[in-house]
Amino acid sequence: MLRSDPEAATEAEKTMPKMNAFYAQSGGVTAVINATACGVIETARKHKNRIANVYAGRNGIIGALVEDMIDTNKETARTIAGLRHTPGGAFGSARYKLKGIDENRAEYERLIEVFRAHDIGYFFYNGGNDSMDTAHKVSLISKRMGFPVQCLGIPKTVDNDLPITDNCPGFGSVAKYVAVSTKEAALDVLSMAKTSTKVFVLEVMGRHAGWIAAAGGLAGSGAPGEPPHIILFPEVPFNQRAFLRKVRESVEKYDYCVIVVSEGAAYKNGKFLAEAGTRDAFGHAQLGGVAPVVALMVRDKLGYKYHYAVADYLQRSARHIASATDVKQAYAVGQAAVKMALAGETAVMPVIKRISDSPYRWKIDKAPLSRIANKEKMLPKRYISKDGFSITAAARRYLEPLVRGEDYPPYINGLPNYVTLKNVPVRKRLNTKFVV
Amino acid sequence: MLRSDPEAATEAEKTMPKMNAFYAQSGGVTAVINATACGVIETARKHKNRIANVYAGRNGIIGALVEDMIDTNKETARTIAGLRHTPGGAFGSARYKLKGIDENRAEYERLIEVFRAHDIGYFFYNGGNDSMDTAHKVSLISKRMGFPVQCLGIPKTVDNDLPITDNCPGFGSVAKYVAVSTKEAALDVLSMAKTSTKVFVLEVMGRHAGWIAAAGGLAGSGAPGEPPHIILFPEVPFNQRAFLRKVRESVEKYDYCVIVVSEGAAYKNGKFLAEAGTRDAFGHAQLGGVAPVVALMVRDKLGYKYHYAVADYLQRSARHIASATDVKQAYAVGQAAVKMALAGETAVMPVIKRISDSPYRWKIDKAPLSRIANKEKMLPKRYISKDGFSITAAARRYLEPLVRGEDYPPYINGLPNYVTLKNVPVRKRLNTKFVV
Numbered sequence: 001m002l003r004s005d006p007e008a009a010t011e012a013e014k015t016m017p018k019m020n021a022f023y024a025q026s027g028g029v030t031a032v033i034n035a036t037a038c039g040v041i042e043t044a045r046k047h048k049n050r051i052a053n054v055y056a057g058r059n060g061i062i063g064a065l066v067e068d069m070i071d072t073n074k075e076t077a078r079t080i081a082g083l084r085h086t087p088g089g090a091f092g093s094a095r096y097k098l099k100g101i102d103e104n105r106a107e108y109e110r111l112i113e114v115f116r117a118h119d120i121g122y123f124f125y126n127g128g129n130d131s132m133d134t135a136h137k138v139s140l141i142s143k144r145m146g147f148p149v150q151c152l153g154i155p156k157t158v159d160n161d162l163p164i165t166d167n168c169p170g171f172g173s174v175a176k177y178v179a180v181s182t183k184e185a186a187l188d189v190l191s192m193a194k195t196s197t198k199v200f201v202l203e204v205m206g207r208h209a210g211w212i213a214a215a216g217g218l219a220g221s222g223a224p225g226e227p228p229h230i231i232l233f234p235e236v237p238f239n240q241r242a243f244l245r246k247v248r249e250s251v252e253k254y255d256y257c258v259i260v261v262s263e264g265a266a267y268k269n270g271k272f273l274a275e276a277g278t279r280d281a282f283g284h285a286q287l288g289g290v291a292p293v294v295a296l297m298v299r300d301k302l303g304y305k306y307h308y309a310v311a312d313y314l315q316r317s318a319r320h321i322a323s324a325t326d327v328k329q330a331y332a333v334g335q336a337a338v339k340m341a342l343a344g345e346t347a348v349m350p351v352i353k354r355i356s357d358s359p360y361r362w363k364i365d366k367a368p369l370s371r372i373a374n375k376e377k378m379l380p381k382r383y384i385s386k387d388g389f390s391i392t393a394a395a396r397r398y399l400e401p402l403v404r405g406e407d408y409p410p411y412i413n414g415l416p417n418y419v420t421l422k423n424v425p426v427r428k429r430l431n432t433k434f435v436v
Numbered sequence: 437m438l439r440s441d442p443e444a445a446t447e448a449e450k451t452m453p454k455m456n457a458f459y460a461q462s463g464g465v466t467a468v469i470n471a472t473a474c475g476v477i478e479t480a481r482k483h484k485n486r487i488a489n490v491y492a493g494r495n496g497i498i499g500a501l502v503e504d505m506i507d508t509n510k511e512t513a514r515t516i517a518g519l520r521h522t523p524g525g526a527f528g529s530a531r532y533k534l535k536g537i538d539e540n541r542a543e544y545e546r547l548i549e550v551f552r553a554h555d556i557g558y559f560f561y562n563g564g565n566d567s568m569d570t571a572h573k574v575s576l577i578s579k580r581m582g583f584p585v586q587c588l589g590i591p592k593t594v595d596n597d598l599p600i601t602d603n604c605p606g607f608g609s610v611a612k613y614v615a616v617s618t619k620e621a622a623l624d625v626l627s628m629a630k631t632s633t634k635v636f637v638l639e640v641m642g643r644h645a646g647w648i649a650a651a652g653g654l655a656g657s658g659a660p661g662e663p664p665h666i667i668l669f670p671e672v673p674f675n676q677r678a679f680l681r682k683v684r685e686s687v688e689k690y691d692y693c694v695i696v697v698s699e700g701a702a703y704k705n706g707k708f709l710a711e712a713g714t715r716d717a718f719g720h721a722q723l724g725g726v727a728p729v730v731a732l733m734v735r736d737k738l739g740y741k742y743h744y745a746v747a748d749y750l751q752r753s754a755r756h757i758a759s760a761t762d763v764k765q766a767y768a769v770g771q772a773a774v775k776m777a778l779a780g781e782t783a784v785m786p787v788i789k790r791i792s793d794s795p796y797r798w799k800i801d802k803a804p805l806s807r808i809a810n811k812e813k814m815l816p817k818r819y820i821s822k823d824g825f826s827i828t829a830a831a832r833r834y835l836e837p838l839v840r841g842e843d844y845p846p847y848i849n850g851l852p853n854y855v856t857l858k859n860v861p862v863r864k865r866l867n868t869k870f871v872v
Contacts, residue, residue, distance in 0.1 A: 029627045059630035088623030094631040176850055183851060184753035187524030191465045194495035195530040200749060218851060312745035313636060317620035321756055323850060403850035414612055414759060414839035415619060415654060
């Protein structure tokens with residue numbers, strides 16, 4: 001599928017029309033989404049005969065709608081290379097979902113209008129499920145409107161909930177952050193348990209999928225007594241009695257209890273623990289977050305001294321402890337998307353295909369966007385222990401390679417040297433305004 | 437003061453009686469307190485003719501009181517070396533303050549009884565203000581009881597609030613963690629600000645002193661618009677109007693606002709913001725933590741979308757992002773304490789003396805425990821900007837060298853390879869029980 005020498009332009013390529021590419025970041029950003037941008041831009045730059053310039057959407061797809069695009073040719077090779085080690089979204093991302101074509105035809109038409117005005121023949125959309133849906137729709141409508149754009153999805157989500165791909169770029173680094181942080185905090189709590197904190201709760205992201213929470217399980221070997229002692233997955237309905245029994249057991253046996261809780265942890269009736277705490281269970285008003293709800297439950301019912309942390313954005317921006325595997329894969333999907341586009345593909349997304357667990361081997365494959373759009377991949381049952389509070393050996397086999405390797409950013413005076421782009425706007429060609 | 441060749445035992449030393457040393461960790465642990473333990477044990481092992489063994493208190497001073505001590509001679513040189521890169525307290529720490537001698541003579545007498553039974557001639561107490569007070573008292577009472585023990589304090593506190601010493605081991609690494617995390621989260625928030633989160637709040641430790649919060653200021657250059665846009669120090673009474681004005685200004689000018697808030701931030705009347713939120717200000721019950729209080733204030737008064745993180749133990753156990761300066765100094769104070777003891781000193785603590793900011797140069801000096809015990813060093817006024825929301829150039833000059841350098845732990849399969857000690861107990865010699 002991919003050419004063996006990516007550097008060389010073929011004879012056929014040389015006669016093909018030169019177009020621009022549009023690249024946009026979508027949804028919550030990650031520690032490595034810029035590594036993907038780096039992969040896209042560096043690869044496109046190697047094919048200047050086919051891709052004249054990569055325009056990036058300022059604030060994601062909104063940049064295309066309002067014709068506010070960034071001229072990435074204005075950035076030096078050195079700066080673009082620096083994207084590989086810079087967290088966040090360098091061009092700005094957006095939580096903005098294009099509605100169905102029938103509901104909001106104007107937006108799609110506007111997109112094509114802008115693409116046409118700027119000779120954009122390639123659309124690279126770097127995001128999660130929603131974005132794959134959008135990319136798919138743009139590919140359809142662009143054809144219908146007589147200006148066919150090659151639309152490539154590029155996977156990105158810390159939640160790891162995209163189907164088909166073995167894992168999603170962004171996840172490995174959050175997984176590493178959560179596993180390392182849990183391991184470190186557990187050592188802290190264990191030292192203090194005799195006279196102080198006995199229970200520590202770490203709240204992690206993941207929405208409705210327990211992938212990130214599961215990664216906390218890598219903090220210990222899985223042997224009895226190793227932290228975390230409890231993981232609360234969104235996939236397992238919360239049972240307060242069983243939970244409290246497990247906390248007490250852990251404190252009595254091992255002196256302490258480390259809990260990793262997913263923000264999506266919920267009761268059997270679907271009510272989130274975070275919500276549930278609001279008034280019902282404790283008579284307290286909810287200030288946000290599931291960690292304090294769980295911590296207070298432990299205090300009120302068992303009387304143990306507790307501490308809790310809410311990792312929030314720290315976990316998904318922690319480029320300083322990114323997984324080398326993740327960085328490589330994030331770059332690779334960007335690179336592959338450009339190569340697929342140049343090979344004439346459209347409405348597809350590069351996916352990561354695992355060849356073997358140990359030694360870990362993977363390659364880039366592709367999947368049609370229609371099979372990915374709007375689908376969520378939950379943590380499979382076989383990754384969750386029978387009691388519902390920890391991960392299985394199968395989960396370990398899956399997770400371990402993804403957190404492997406360190407890829408430290410360069411430092412200056414004790415702080416990571418993250419790059420800042422000039423983000424020079426592309427000159428507008430349309431006189432029309434579009435309000436989003 | 438210190439001998440130039442620490443390896444060589446002098447003739448005088450060879451004739452001096454051989455005693456054991458007792459080492460205990462006290463109070464909240466840090467990412468580098470074990471590096472200090474490593475400095476103590478490695479240095480003591482070089483003077484076997486004077487210090488036969490280092491006994492460590494299991495769970496700090498409690499281990500001495502209940503005669504539950506750890507035989508560090510049972511650990512290999514390799515394991516002890518591994519302490520340098522292992523966070524938490526390897527022997528267990530304790531939040532346990534010995535009361536005044538008159539109030540609780542029995543405890544002090546018990547300590548001396550245990551020390552006498554185990555030929556302990558050196559007492560190394562690794563902690564903060566309270567611990568320095570205890571070490572001082574033990575030195576006094578041991579003399580009075582006719583079994584003089586050389587008592588050395590060794591500084592440790594993430595809060596950086598010990599007097600005389602330029603900084604405290606433990607602080608530099610938290611400072612680095614907070615600065616790096618703030619920088620990373622700020623990049624994340626900025627990418628999302630157009631359509632999503634505009635205000636991000638990071639809660640940090642520090643008790644009544646704003647040192648850790650100040651370290652957040654290193655995330656940006658200090659130029660206008662650079663994050664963090666607001667720091668809430670415990671030293672500056674919280675003014676809600678001024679705060680909200682500043683938040684709005686930041687969002688209007690720079691699209692986003694990053695706030696670092698100290699757990700000790702308080703109103704003019706001394707009431708903590710964390711408490712204040714409980715019922716008074718918002719009618720909500722307090723689930724702990726000042727970050728949600730600040731975040732909700734922003735939402736309720738300004739309507740901005742917010743996110744917040746509570747770093748809690750993650751910040752002080754984050755050995756993976758420790759400051760190399762901090763690790764070096766943590767080791768150095770442990771090493772120096774042993775050398776001082778061997779040089780006949782008692783009731784003193786090694787302190788870090790800054791010789792110059794740039795290039796950063798420092799040396800180890802000493803100070804009497806009586807001058808350190810129970811005193812807190814607040815962030816000086818000249819380190820806080822006029823408006824009370826950021827740090828000054830002077831603060832930067834002070835803080836920067838402390839976060840400089842990376843000292844990564846070794847990794848296995850993507851996770852830090854932290855050491856676990858055998859912690860073999862020393863055989864008891866007393867028949868008496870002591871209940872703490």
